[in-house]
Structure formats: structure tokens, C-alpha cells
Amino acid sequence: MKDHAQLSEVFNKDEQRVDWHDETLWFVRQKRDKASHQIPDWEELREAASQIKHNVLSNLSNYLEQFEQQAINNGIRVHWAADAKEHNHIVHSILKRHGISQMVKSKSMLTEECHLNHYLEEQGINVVDSDLGELIVQLAKEPPSHIVLPCIHKKKEEIGDIFHEFLGSAKGEADPQVLTETARIHLRNTFLSRRAALTGVNFAVAETGEFVVCTNEGNADMGAHLSDVHIASMGIEKLIPKRKDLGVFLRLLTRSATGQPITTYSSHFKRPRPGQEMHIVLVDNGRSIQLGREDFRNSLKCIRCGACMNTCPVYRRSGGHSYHTAVAGPIGSILAPNLDMKQYADLPFASTLCGSCSNVCPVKIDIHEQLYKWRQVIIKEGYGDKKKAAAMQAMAYTLSSPKIYRIAGKAGRWVMKHTPFAVGNPLNPWYKQRDMPDAPKESFGEWYRKNRE
């Protein structure tokens, strides 16, 4: 399987497209800046959110039990899933019990993480993603490339082609308004004919047993309100203690995500309407393991705004698919190794550790520091490149000895030979697009001995 570097290389074959992708996401980052800079207390708000989530993670089992009890009291059926497989089974069993073979889904990254669509299709259940971006990637048979903007990697002309093929829009039609209308008509019919709807959960309130879903298209409401069965899938870290905490998180979420003050719809679900069944599936899938990793625990504070992706200079120039995991970008790179260290060993290295991600994070996850720490864990656990290990040993040996360092330096600028950007090797990646500095006639150390000692 190709790793992040190889997939990025493919992505970078079309430089104009990289420029377009970079600028599109940079525009979103700028909108986020504009929105956040208008809130004088923005940094305090981030700190408050971070502390609330700290409390949640410190008392997670208590909050989960409280939430479960309140939800049950409200008439919601609560399920616990240890992993993706169990989650998928639970969803399927609910549908099976009702004899339902078609389901409408509002955007849920957790079901992407669990590969629910694929599983349900194998069981003969048809799933329609109702979020416009999700629908586009679903029709294109691709995973989302971004957690908030799932089809941000597609140009409108390409979306026009997909809609022409699957939804019958006119050939060559690329007007966003016309295409959106096409999707709308298609989805309207879907909403009306589906008896089951699955939504994600942005926030689950322990105090009240209710959950909040944030969308711009109202598709979660449309699906949930027209269905006989509403299933809400949530990771166990989505809890907040009290309803009033929403005042912190709703202000942060969308400003961080898209630069809007708030999503068009912040839908609160507390109890099923008469005649409806409402289910919540609480999913662990590695989260309690991550909770046990002290250095990486804070990654569970994530509210999935995607700000770290929009600001990441690497993400913008490599595209979400290069991360080969459901949640791409910096946050995905610190979450994925927890699930499978071998498969995702490349991701913590797909960063320059510039630190911009940690600065935009609305819950102040120390993302770039965790990337650094994951690198140490991955190497220690033996998932690093063996050739690199030998080079690193040689480098450490030389740099530990001033004498060897000096001799090596004199014998042809040791650093030139042994640093990653080595000289004299046409296959060296540094040389593909960059030149080396001119070698000076003497090092600073040599100059100093002549001029100062």
C-alpha cells in the first residue's frame, strides 16, 4: 500500500491542481481567522473549551453513565459498541428488526471510521448520504477527503460530470446552483421514502441525555423527522457535562470550521416523537485505549471542526486522500496510529511540525507535540524504516564526538554527506527541485581558531 509521501507525490503531479486545492482551503482558513479575530475573548473561549473537555476525559465513565441514564429516561434506546464491527452489527440489527432495507444518512465521520456503508451494502441495505458533499463522494465511490468539506478535492466541473452520470443533470452543467438543485430534488425523494435515518452527534449532554447535531443543510433534521427510526452514532468522547457548555462549543465549532458564526441548524434531539424509535450507539473503537495513553489523551478533545486541516500547509498540498484514513490531516495523524500503528506509521511523519494546527485548534490539542511523540513511539515499537535507523545511528555517533565530527567535516563537509539532503547523489530527493548551498572554504570552527584563538 502506498504511504503518505507516495500518495502526495501522485497528487503533486498536477501542480495547478495543488495550487487550486491549497488556495481553496487557505480561503477557509482566512474566513476562520476573520471570524475568530472578531471575538475579543477567543483565546479564553478556547481555553474554557479545553478545560471542559479535560473534565469530561477525567470523568468519562461517570458522564457516560449519567448520559445513558438520562437518555433512557427520555425514551431513547442506548447501545454500547466496543468497536467498529459491533457498531455496524447494532445498526444492522435495528434495521433488520424493522425490516428496513434503505436508510438515509446525515454526515457522520464515525460511520466512515467504522466503514458502515460498505458493511450495510454487503447486508443488502441501501444507504444514501444526504449531506451534499457526502453524496458527491458516495456517488464517485470515494471516501471523504475532509471531515467537514468531504468533496473539497473535487472541482465543480467534475461534480457536474458525476451528477450527469448518476442524477441526470445536463451534460457539461457546472453551475453550483443548478447542481445543488439537482441534488436537492434527488434527496427530497430519498427523505420521503426512507423509514430509517442515521445521524452523527456533535455534542451529547450528560446532564439532560440530549444530543446536538450541527448541519448547514438541515439534512439531519429532514432525515430524522421523516423517519420511523432515528439512529445516532457517537464516539464516547462527544460528551459535554451540561447544556450551558454548548454556549462555549457552538461558538467555537463553526467559526473554527468554516468561519460562520454558527451552523445554519443546531438541532437538539432529546426524545423520540410519538411512534418513533430513537437509538444512540455509543462507540469506543480504540478511544479508551487512547484515553489510557497519557501523551495522546488530549486528542480525544477533538470536536471535528477541521481547522487543523485547513491551516496545515502539508494537508493543503497533499489532499485528504493521501492520509489513507477516515480522518485526514494533523488530527487524523495523531488519532490513526492509536487504531493501527503499523498501517499508519507514516502519518506522524507527514508534517513539518510547524505548529499551526495547535494554534487553530478550538480545544487546544497540542497536535504538533503529539506528532513528535508519536514519532518516538513508532520508532521504538519498530515500525520505522530500517535503512533510516542505520543512518541515524551513524549520525548520532558522529555528532556525539567532536573529534570525529571535525575530521568528517573537513574531509568534505561531513554534514553534506550525511544529512538527509546529501550531496553527490543524483537520486537524492533534495536535488529533484532544489540546489545545495555552495560549500564555503572553511567552517566557522576553522575560522574561529584562526581569528579568535
Added chain:
Amino acid sequence: MRVGLFIPCYVDQFYPNAAIATLELLEKLGVTVGYPAQQTCCGQPMANSGYEHLTGGCNDLFVDNFAEFDYVVSPSGSCALHIKEHLHSHNNEEAATGIRKKIYELTEFLTDVLKVEKLDAKFPHRVGLHQSCHGQRGLKLAQMTELTASPFSKPGSLLGMVEGVELVPLNRADECCGFGGTFCVAEEAVSAKMGKDRVADHIQNGAEYITAADLSCLMHMEGILKRQKSGVKVIHIAEILNGVKETVA
């Protein structure tokens, strides 16, 4: 006040002029500077690649070399940050802790410790200031565009004291250049693209020189500029602050 001058390995080998400028500038400002001859590297190349456990030798050497000084100053924000965050020693943890607290990148040493308010230097050029990530976001040498907070720039304020410097505005004030240590070869495609984009921003805005408080970024951008046969040059900030000779161009 005795200052230990830490010249990182690649500066020692590739950019002695920046090191000489740093030394001369500190001496001009009345500082007694010592340069321990046995120094090599901060250990970051290994640590950032996941091999922090191999940096013990480098760390002990660093402690032996610099424990005696009141301050340690380096013309590299990235290396200074690495020492500040990761220097430990089995032999002498107390000395290592002391060094973590007394290491400074050059420009912050000038503004925060020496409290420099004027400089005798002239550099009549249009200059693009590259905010190196580790210096900026790690050492907080300048305000970060992500935050809702008052702007400031330590390297910027020092360049403002140099006669004739015209700082050019950039479209992206603090985007990474893509060097990233071993990232520059392990992720060649993205790294080089980031470098090209960063350089283009400076060129579009009319910079004749790109300066920074970190030579690793400058080396990366110089690599791109040379390949493009561009007339734009890179220069370490110490050389500008020290009053670089007019013949450089």
C-alpha cells in the same frame, strides 16, 4: 555576563558568515562571547525523526560545553527550541535544566536580555522576513496569525532599527517553508512545493532578499531560488543586523 555561542552543525559547515556576524554583533554590543570548540549539534535531526533515544551523546556533549555560561545564544530558532524543550542529561540533569532556561535564539536575546534599541547598520534593500515556525510558534519570536492577540515581532523590530531596510508585506505572513528536517527528503513532493510557494510569495511582493532567524529555512528557500536561477538572495538576519557589507549583492 558570559555568553556561550552555539553554532549549529549545518551553520558551522555551510553558513560560516552568519556565525561570524552573530559573534561580531554580540561583541559589538559589549558581550563577552565564548565559543566552546567541542560543540557539534543539538540532536534535533535524530529526535525529529523519532530517534530521540539516540541523542544522549549529543545532549551530554552539549551540557559539557555550555554549562558554565550565563547564557547560551544561537542564530537558529529551531535548534534553540529543541534544546529548550528536549535537553536532558543522565550525568548532570541539573546543568541540563539550567541550560534549558538560559538558551536564547539571537534576536530574542537582543530584544529581551540586551534590550537593544538601536543598531549601527545599514541595508538599503527590500527585504522579505520569513517567520520560521519553530522560532515563531515555538519560541514566540513574533505573534502568530492564528491567534486573536496583539501583533509583535522581535526580528521585525530589530530590522526596523537598520537604516534603509524596507520590509515587504507577504500574502501569508507565517506559512511554513516546508523544510522540516528529514521531511524535506522523506516527503520531497510536498516539501519542495511548500518551498516554491513560500519563495513565490516573497518574489511577488518585490523582495530582493529573504531573511530569517533560522538558516534551515533559508537553506531550503535558497535551494529553490538557485534552481530557479532567481536573483533573489537569502541572508541570515544576523548579517543584516551586524551591518553587512554593501558588496554582498
